[in-house]
Amino acid sequence: MRSRFLTCLFPITALLLAAATTSQAAGISQGAMLSNSCAACHGTDGKSPGAIPSIHGKSSQFISRTLTEFRSGKRPSTVMGRHTKGYSDEEIRLIAEYFATLK
Amino acid sequence: MNTMNRRKFIQLLGGSSVILAALGPLAACSKRATTTGRVIVVGGGFGGATCAKYLHRFDPNLDITLVEPARRFVTCPFSNAVLGGMRDMDAISHDYTAHEKRGIKVVHAMVQEVDAPAHKVTLSNGQTLAYDRLVLSPGIDFRWEDVEGMTAADAQSIPHAWQGGSQTTLLRDQLTAMPDGGTVIIAPPGNPFRCPPGPYERVSLIAHYLKQQKPRSKILILDAKDKFSKQPLFMQGWQQLYPGMIEWVSGSEGGRIDEVDVATRTLISELGDKHKGDVINFIPPQKAGLIAHKAGLTNNDGWCPVDQRTFESSIQADIHVIGDASIAGKMPKSGFAANSQGKVCAAAIVSALHGVSMPEPSYVNTCYSLVSPDYGISVAAVYRYSKEKGIYKVKGSGGVSPKDADAAFRQQEARYASGWYDSITSDTFS
Ligand SMILES: Cc1cc2nc3c(=O)[nH]c(=O)nc-3n(C[C@H](O)[C@H](O)[C@H](O)COP(=O)(O)OP(=O)(O)OC[C@H]3O[C@@H](n4cnc5c(N)ncnc54)[C@H](O)[C@@H]3O)c2cc1C
Numbered sequence: 310m311r312s313r314f315l316t317c318l319f320p321i322t323a324l325l326l327a328a329a330t331t332s333q334a335a336g337i338s339q340g341a342m343l344s345n346s347c348a349a350c351h352g353t354d355g356k357s358p359g360a361i362p363s364i365h366g367k368s369s370q371f372i373s374r375t376l377t378e379f380r381s382g383k384r385p386s387t388v389m390g391r392h393t394k395g396y397s398d399e400e401i402r403l404i405a406e407y408f409a410t411l412k
Numbered sequence: 413m414n415t416m417n418r419r420k421f422i423q424l425l426g427g428s429s430v431i432l433a434a435l436g437p438l439a440a441c442s443k444r445a446t447t448t449g450r451v452i453v454v455g456g457g458f459g460g461a462t463c464a465k466y467l468h469r470f471d472p473n474l475d476i477t478l479v480e481p482a483r484r485f486v487t488c489p490f491s492n493a494v495l496g497g498m499r500d501m502d503a504i505s506h507d508y509t510a511h512e513k514r515g516i517k518v519v520h521a522m523v524q525e526v527d528a529p530a531h532k533v534t535l536s537n538g539q540t541l542a543y544d545r546l547v548l549s550p551g552i553d554f555r556w557e558d559v560e561g562m563t564a565a566d567a568q569s570i571p572h573a574w575q576g577g578s579q580t581t582l583l584r585d586q587l588t589a590m591p592d593g594g595t596v597i598i599a600p601p602g603n604p605f606r607c608p609p610g611p612y613e614r615v616s617l618i619a620h621y622l623k624q625q626k627p628r629s630k631i632l633i634l635d636a637k638d639k640f641s642k643q644p645l646f647m648q649g650w651q652q653l654y655p656g657m658i659e660w661v662s663g664s665e666g667g668r669i670d671e672v673d674v675a676t677r678t679l680i681s682e683l684g685d686k687h688k689g690d691v692i693n694f695i696p697p698q699k700a701g702l703i704a705h706k707a708g709l710t711n712n713d714g715w716c717p718v719d720q721r722t723f724e725s726s727i728q729a730d731i732h733v734i735g736d737a738s739i740a741g742k743m744p745k746s747g748f749a750a751n752s753q754g755k756v757c758a759a760a761i762v763s764a765l766h767g768v769s770m771p772e773p774s775y776v777n778t779c780y781s782l783v784s785p786d787y788g789i790s791v792a793a794v795y796r797y798s799k800e801k802g803i804y805k806v807k808g809s810g811g812v813s814p815k816d817a818d819a820a821f822r823q824q825e826a827r828y829a830s831g832w833y834d835s836i837t838s839d840t841f842s
Contacts, residue, residue, distance in 0.1 A: 337470055337759045339771045345466070345755045346776035346794075348839045349748050350832050359834030360827045387813070387825050388778060388792050395776075395794025395809030 340407030343400055354411050366412055373405035447475040449544040449765040452533060454523045454703065456480030456508060458487075458747035459549030459735030462754030462840045468514050470762040477517040477541060479533075483507060485841070486576035488607065489747050490833050495573070495584050496617030497625075498785055504576070506841040526707035528728045545761050547723075548709070548716075549735040549750065550701025551575070552606050555714065558697050560671035561680075570674060570692050573614075574606060586691045587618060592626035594690035599634045599669050599679055601697040604715070606736050606745045608641035609791065611695060613781035616646065619654040620784050633660040634679060634687060635667040636697075641744075642781060642791055642812055649783035649822075669694070700737035707731070715739045720802040721773055722760035723753060732757050740775075741803025743795055748832075749777045751840055773797050780829035788825030789813045 344355075347364065351357050355364035364372065378384035380393035380401075396404070448471050453464045456478050464478045484505045493499040508518045521535040526546065534540050554572065556564050573583040587596070596618060600611035615631055622629045639662075640646075650658045661667035671680035672694055679687045679694065699705070699714030709716045709725050716733040717726040720741050725731045734740075734757050735750035743749045756773040763770035775795040782788055793810030795803050813825060 336766075336768060337763060337771050342756075342759060342771040343774050346752055346774055349751050349776065349836045350778065350828075352835045353839045353842075357831065357835050358838050360831030361835055387821060387828060388790055391792045391810050392776070392778075392794060395806040400774075 338403075338407065340403035343396070344404050344407040347404070355408055364408055367408060369402075369405040369409035371405075372408050373401050376401045376404065446473065448473045448762075450475045450542060451477070451545045451547065451761060452541055452543040453478045453547040453549065454480075454533070455549040455551060455701070455735070456482070456485055456511075456518070457549060457551055457735065457750065458836075458840055459551075459750035459754045460547065461485070461508070461511065462751045463547050463549065463734060463758050464511060464516050465514070465840070466755045466758035467762060468516055470758055471765070472515075474762070474765075475517075476515075477519060478508065478511055479519045479521060479523050479535065479541075480508070481520055481522050481536075482577075483520055486580070487747070487837065488574070488576045488610070489836075490830075491573065491576055491580040492610070492614045492617045493782065493785075494580055495587060495614060496621045496782075496785075498617070498620075501581060506837055508841070510842040523703055524706075526703070526731070528707065528731060531730065544730065544765065546731045547757060547761070548701075548704055548707070548731065548733045548737065549754070550703045550737055552698045552736050552745075553700065553702050553705075554696040555699050556696060559694075562672040562674055562694070562696075566672070566674045570672065570677070570694050572695050573693060574610075574695050574698075583691070583693060587621065590626065590629070590690045593628040594626065595630045595632055595688075596622070596691045596693070597632045597634060597679060597687055597689035598693045598695070599667075600636060600640070600695050602636040602663070602668075604745060605695070605698045607747075607779070608744050609646075609779050609781045611635075612640055612642070612646045613783075614693070615658060616649065616654075616781070616783045619650070619657050622657065623654055629657070631658045632687065632689070633658065633667070634669055634681065635660060636663045636669070637667075638662045638664050641779075642789055644815060645789045645812060646781070646783065648815065649787055649789070653784050653787065698736075700733075704733060704737045709733055711739075721756075721797045722764070722770070723757040724760070732761065741795070741797075741801070742793075742805050743775060743777055743803055744779065746777055746779050747840075748779065748836065749775070751836055752776050754840075775803060778832065780825065780832055782826055782829055783822075784826075786826045787819075787822045788827070788829045789822070790825055790829075 350361050351364050357363040376393050379386050379389040453460045484507050487504045490504050521537040523533045525534040532542050571579045571582040573579040666681045666683045668682045669679045670682045704716050711717050716738050718738050723732040723734050734753040736745040752775045760770050778792040780790045791812045794806045
């Protein structure tokens, strides 16, 4: 194992440079982790194929305001009030920012 | 190159995101030319198909193989709508072309053996495949050994319809053949089992069918339990929509069945009462899918203990178990939960193969049930992980639909139930 690791070192420098431009496997962000749960109802990346509203393409302001209003009850809902009570302000911000990057 | 070496390497270089991005090509140093690692996913249902898809989304350089015997997967969700005459089997069947298009190798076979020390699996088609990480999402099997008088083969005349496909068709055929005025007996198992509200949604949608086609018929529920999921909501709906049609007998009042007389279609309770039905839907007690037992991944209760943060087996390293087969803390055994666990597990595996720490897991479940085509109810929760508690429900989150909701609310939840089906099946299979 150790020797294989050492033989690897040579091309690594070149690969590191290449990697700066080709994003191979980006780290999985906390925002992605939180937001992937939404897909079961709102579709992958928030693109819903059916009766549940799509959230793909919405701005981060829209998503964070809507989620916060669901949570406080200001905005009526069937199930979203029950879901949003499971998320802190910070988590709502991460979810909103994640969806905004999918535009 | 193993995880330890990668981890040290990241520490040496400071672990910036550029380094993280470089880890894909870095893996090219090890014996596989262009992949980060080989992951085999066993079972193309809600857990497995989701996990394979999200593994690919998180790291397109992974070498992913999905092993599933069926070319078309027939879901259990909305199979009760088939029984109720609202959908056909085609509407609840899904294939794997989207997975193949992504470059995931889909092999239609059964995994017959897992050699954990050698990191190899043997398939029913004779192939042997090697893995760096193995994911099992085999669903459930039945504890026939706990049922007096009935074997797996008898499910051809007394269907459980608790696995999708031909069993659903069989039960549907029996219901359509039953004369008006007949009795349907549904016997749900004790906890834990796949889809806690499922038997009661089934009762509802069979009642919906009978009300229209065979209104003199009755449904008798012989339950192993003394209470069930969303019970007040279901009972309120039954009273409103199907008055006098449904009778529920709790476990302690004689509902618990421990013997089946297949020839005479009779269920015998532990108190000795005999119940004869025109259609009998006996749902046997359950355990993790067979392969999990063969691979030695189960505990004394027949389910798979895992690290609830990564779903790695507590018994075997580099093997992850998700979905119904796993012990997932407070999460119920549902398709939604399996889908959620598939994503957390994919994140855990990709992070481990790259030698970085995974994001804090977050899990969700929502189970919609239809009491009639336009009367929906739901139960939901958000879950997190802690070392002490495992997977726990976030305080204040979730709960069931309000008891005093009006017809418009119930109708909206029924619309969302089908919307959920469309979304989760596309998130899992497309
Ligand atoms: C009537 C009913 C209604 C339901 N309704 C809902 C609902 O509304 N919402 C909800 O969230 N959940 C619902 N569920 C629950 C849901 O179906 C399960 O929780 C879900 O399917 C679990 O996913 P899984 O991946 O663990 O197993 P499955 O989805 O069953 O997938 C397991 C797969 O593994 C394959 N397999 C098994 N062994 C092997 C092997 N050795 N080699 C290769 N492949 C193998 C099987 O062929 C199968 O395709 C319902 C269940 C029932 C019975």
